[in-house]
Amino acid sequence: MDEVTKEFLIESYENLDMLDRALVELEKDPTHRPSLDSIFRTIHTLKGTCGFLGFSRLERVSHVAENLLSRLREGKLALNVEITSALLATVDAVRRILAIVENTGAEGSEDYSELIERLTILATVDKPPQGPSAQPAVVVVVAPSATAPAVIAQLAPAPAAPVVAAPKVAEPAPEPLKATVPPLAPTPVAAATAVQATASSATKSAEPASGSDHDHHPAEKTETRARGMSDTTVRVDVGLLDKLMNLVGELVLARNQILQLANTYSDPLFVKMGQRLNLITSELQENVMKTRMQPIENVWNKLPRVVRDISTELGKRVKLEMFGKETELDRTIIEAIKDPLTHIIRNSVDHGVELPDDRLSSGKPDVGSLVLRAYHGGGQVNIEIIDDGAGINVKRVRDKAVMMGVLSQDQANRMTDREICNLVFHPGLSTAAKVTNVSGRGVGMDVVKTNIEKIGGSVDVSSEVGKGTMVKIKIPLTLAIIPALIVASGGERFAIPQVNLVELVRMEIGQGNRGVEMIYGVPVYRLRGNLLPLVYLNKELKLESDEEGKQRQPAQDDAINIVVVEADGRQFGLVVDAINDTEEIVVKPLGKQLKSLTFCAGATIMGDGRVALILDVMGLAQHARVISEEHDRSRRDEVPKRAVSSEEKQSLLLFDVGDQRQMVIPLSMVARLEEVAPSEVEWTGNQEVVQYRGQIMLLIRVANYLAASQSAEPLKSKNGQDTMQVVVYSDHGRSVGLVVGRIRDIVQQTLEVKRQVHQNGVIGSTVIQDRVTDLLDVAGIIQQADPSFYKDQS
Amino acid sequence: MAETKQFCTFLLNDFFFGVEVLKVQEVIRYQEMTRVPLAPCMVRGLINLRGQIITAIDLRLRLGLEPRKDNELPMNVVIRTDDGAVSLLVDEMGDVLEVSEESFEAPPETLQGQARELIRGVYKLKERLLLILDTERTVTLSTL
Structure with missing residues (x-):
């Protein structure tokens, strides 16, 4: 069994446990909107995942359940016992299928058409709260034959009302149903129940429920062997891992102290024990670190398949490119971005990239391009998902948002295109003309946003009609481990993230070296013919009073250490007292009292247990006014001139x-x-x-x-x-x-x-x-x- | 029997202060601190509390009292807040006292300045007054 399936199983078991609880809760209070939404999302995710894993049975079951939930969400149906038990029966059915998948790797040959019909019928029954808009607009034909496409959505002439999935059982359904039924499944009962249920509208509950019980038999013996998967891996609370890592950090410090002590003692036993402690601690530290850090590749590995399956299903051609696979992310972040990322990718392929013919006629190559890029930058982990598809039709989003009452006309007119683009994250808003089983229901993107914001990140969409869409996710470095250069200035240590470093220059005074020159009191240094503005870290951060600085100056004058850093495409030199070493540091956030300090991206704990601040080069540049737009432009103009000057x-x-x-x-x-x-x-x-x-x-x-x-x-x-x-x-x-x-x-x-x-x-x-x-x-x-x-x- | 509350008490420039005992995570001796440049003056530095980085706020400066002499090492009272722990630097620790709610009184109107904002009330003990600190406000520096 491949890793994707394994993870799918582990995750789905968890989700199902949650579903059980949520459903029961919902039954107590049918108006409780958040739990309905959460159930809907869970089923939606489940359906999506099994969609690309190729579990078509599971997908069918969850799709009809989703339809039913969708109607509940819209208020077209009221929750009753019958619906709840049907949904619970769905959860059971899904469990059984998962158990079979776990044991055999395939989803088995059990038949769930009876359950599907039951759900479909429940969803078809109209309880129109306010009249005419409840006309079924979409006919979903459920075709249970294994070879037929899972779901065919046909769009009826679209009414002005929100598009609603109101599936009906297609007439020919029973035929293929009989053909594919395995011998064990009680077909006639199923068919009969279905007919009965159709006839007797929606008041029945007991019989369909017992009917579904018959299906249990083939799965029952596998049930006992199930869960084998969850035995090999243990899911650990990330909070616990955090604690563990903090403690290991402390252990390392304690070890360092003991080792120092061991050096002064001559007792060989003590020295030996110290060494042992040293080895164990190092290994422990390494392993605890390992539990947290993962390259983003782990998430990305699944994406090519996702893209392939969706594009095949939709008849599109998409080339997926990925850059920055090795970008290491904290475990927390990996977990949190997994689903959002998949959602965004599916959306990009489904709504973004056009069909090959459309692409050709608009002058693009028929193969769409989807680019994934990850990098550490600006003190954050950045992930970009760029497609060259149709882009977001701002006008349509605006109209739709107004129509659905998300915005008033006035508000909508005032908003910029960019703001409108970001409305795609609004729950329930979808501009897709039709609901496919890939996406288009208007859930998904809001989940994306919720999940990313939960970990303190942000997500932003920019789009150009006809050119494509870029989704940019920014996740804070919190707890990410980054390589950094440790420098000293004014008696304090600072860490400069390696990503911002360009080079280190040590300038010996004398030797015909002009050294630091001044322009109206502003220090600059000529670095290979270009003027490099210098920022004295100790002065910039007011680390020492002026007199102190002056006193020290002559002694330090024999050499100047310049750390050349880059922020926002602009280089400047940071003058520091000493350049120490590069170290892997763990970024820790600062308390809210210090949030206003822009030059500082966080803090870290050094080997000796003391705290050092991590410099935010960007913030520092702004603070020192190295970056200002005018300056930037004038410099750019200057460059070519300089190049030709002999x-x-x-x-x-x-x-x-x-x-x-x-x-x-x-x-x-x-x-x-x-x-x-x-x-x-x-x-x-x-x-x-x-x-x-x-x-x-x-x-x-x-x-x-x-x-x-x-x-x-x-x-x-x-x-x-x-x-x-x-x-x-x-x-x-x-x-x-x-x-x-x-x-x-x-x-x-x-x-x-x-x-x-x-x-x-x-x-x-x-x-x-x-x-x-x-x-x-x-x-x-x-x-x-x-x-x-x-x-x-x- | 009147309701009672427990307070962790400490001395600050001869004033007797208290914070609710449940808010206090721990009390530790003076720790070496890392200065934070450009931060408000009452932020004395950052300390490493078992791998957690904690901001240390000098209560004397926070309350507008005269600064501590260089040779006097403060104690850390680590307070739990919604945004993680914060350390308050105080002169000397006192006992945990159980005081009766009956002796509580709001601070006098004539109390001015930062103390006015940060002192929630006063317990009239037999021998002296116990000033109760509003910890949430104390650790919020953005208003300054």
């Missing part, structure tokens, strides 16, 4: 190749500088290579491509033990290593070619630091050494 100073890498000549290349062409031990060099064909970050990187000895190199053999031959200086050049994900003699310096200067040569691996010559310096023709040399390097990319 006057611009840039960082240049000076090196030699073992002789007296000084060579230079722009630092921007350098991906990294590496030292390679000669022992790491391997050969492929007649070329030297090294293994570099999972790739095989070709080494090019620059000296061999320069005209004058024969006179000066590279350094390495003099001393075999010397490491080789390698300048790594990357392009389109491929790297080559340029072996040079010695890295001399990095200077900031305009690169002005004084003499064009363009031969022997040199483009030209210039003067740097009062020395004639050759500008290396990197592209030319690579071309010579590995002609395929550039070719493969095009």
Whole structure:
């Protein structure tokens, strides 16, 4: 049995237990709307799930039950004993089918047409509360034959009243029914009961109930073996897991203290016990963590099938693409987004993506595209579901909302299109012209919203008619574990989420380095020719008074640590006192007293048990006014100008190749500088290579491509033990290593070619630091050494 | 027999305060705190209470009393609230007292300032007055 089915079983058993309770409660108080809604949703979910798992019997049973519930919800029917017992009988039937599924993997051959008819008849009976609108608008033909499509919904000429599913038993139904009945099932009884029930309207209750009891026999022996599935897994309250993890965190701290103590004691037994404790604690911590974190892949794995089944059923063609599968989510979040996500996907395929012919005629490829994307960003987990379908017809939603009394005409007119789009989350609102067994009843999206908001997330829909729809789910990081860089500033530690990090710059003062420059008192730093605004964390957060800062300044001046971070597409440098380590941190929320601090995304507990704040880079940028729209725009305009200006100073890498000549290349062409031990060099064909970050990187000895190199053999031959200086050049994900003699310096200067040569691996010559310096023709040399390097990319 | 209530009592600048004993989760000694920059001044910092991060509010500052001297270490009274636990920093702990409802009286009209908002009432004990703190209001800083 596959995992999807297993989970379906576990979940359904739980739901059914809940259903029993809710139904009984509802019977006590038939007007209790929330429990009716919850029953309806449960059945709806059940039907949907078995729909895509291919349990057509189960789906049929739940579909008719849903129809009946739908009528109850609309107030077209009043709940009575008969309906309740029929619904309870449905719950029992569903249980039996699930038991068979659990034992055999298939849903068995039991026949439930009698129950289906009973439900259908109950739903057909009209108790019109207010006259004419109760005309059956939709005829649902129930065809119990296994090969026929489960449900065919036919739309009668649509009346103005809300579309109502009012199924009728189709006349030919009994025929195929007889044909498919297994020998054990009491067909004649079923048929007879059905006829009787049709004839005697709706006042009967006892006979149909006993009739359904006959069906029990085939399932009874499996019943005792059932629930085997629930034995292998235990569902644990997430709150308990939370507690467990907190306690393990404390245990880790206690362990750390004991280990420190153990170091001062010389008692070998104590040391040994300390080590044991250490091992056990680490393992415990690891496993408790594991119980909580899961990649989103676990949820996504099911989706291709969901999409496939729905699109096949609807005759649509959809290509599903998924990005960011590895995004780790907390267990709580995984649980909570599972159903909403499935709902959204089903909606996208059902209502979003059009039929192939329609797509072609509107100039789109016939295969619709559905893109799922997940990423950590802005301090949250973001999930986007994007389709390129028909989009939401804002006008229709508006009209429908007004018609259903959700909005007044006035309100509707005032609302923006975006707000209207988000009305799809309103309970009971559906613009679908017909009710299919996939979706369209107007439940679902409200459940989506409720579930996501329950975990403190938000969901937003944006859509363009004809272009497609994007549903964006944002879930807070609460309790998610993220990698973060720990920095220190003003005597405090802060964690900066790794997602916001761009690079770390350590600037030594002196060495001809201009360092931090000021524009009207605003500090900036030239990072590879671009101005990087600097924010001093200690000043920004007022961590120390001005005098304190001044006193410390001279001592700290020998080096400045800049953490280059990015927020909203804008980079800035955060100046901190010290950069510690990267750590996996557990994000914990702050109390409501501190909610107003935008620079802070939460807090975490460090290894020593103390608390550190997690910086919200976005909030910090806003606080420091690094981000403002004007600034952003002016900068963007500036960029191209800067690129063409030849006057611009840039960082240049000076090196030699073992002789007296000084060579230079722009630092921007350098991906990294590496030292390679000669022992790491391997050969492929007649070329030297090294293994570099999972790739095989070709080494090019620059000296061999320069005209004058024969006179000066590279350094390495003099001393075999010397490491080789390698300048790594990357392009389109491929790297080559340029072996040079010695890295001399990095200077900031305009690169002005004084003499064009363009031969022997040199483009030209210039003067740097009062020395004639050759500008290396990197592209030319690579071309010579590995002609395929550039070719493969095009 | 008049109805009685239990209060967890503590001293604050020689005032005798009490909070309902059921609201108190625990009382712990001074803990090292992590400063929260830019936060309201009465937020003294964050403490780690067995893996839970808790905001510590200095009651002296919250009630507009003069700040504690540097060498005096406060105690933490951890209060349960709807949004998780919050720690109140006080000078010294007192006993848990059982007081009779009869001795309760609303704070005098002449009481002004922050104390007016935060003190729910006064129990007239034999030897001194017990001021009762409204914990929900005390931990709500947004009004400031």
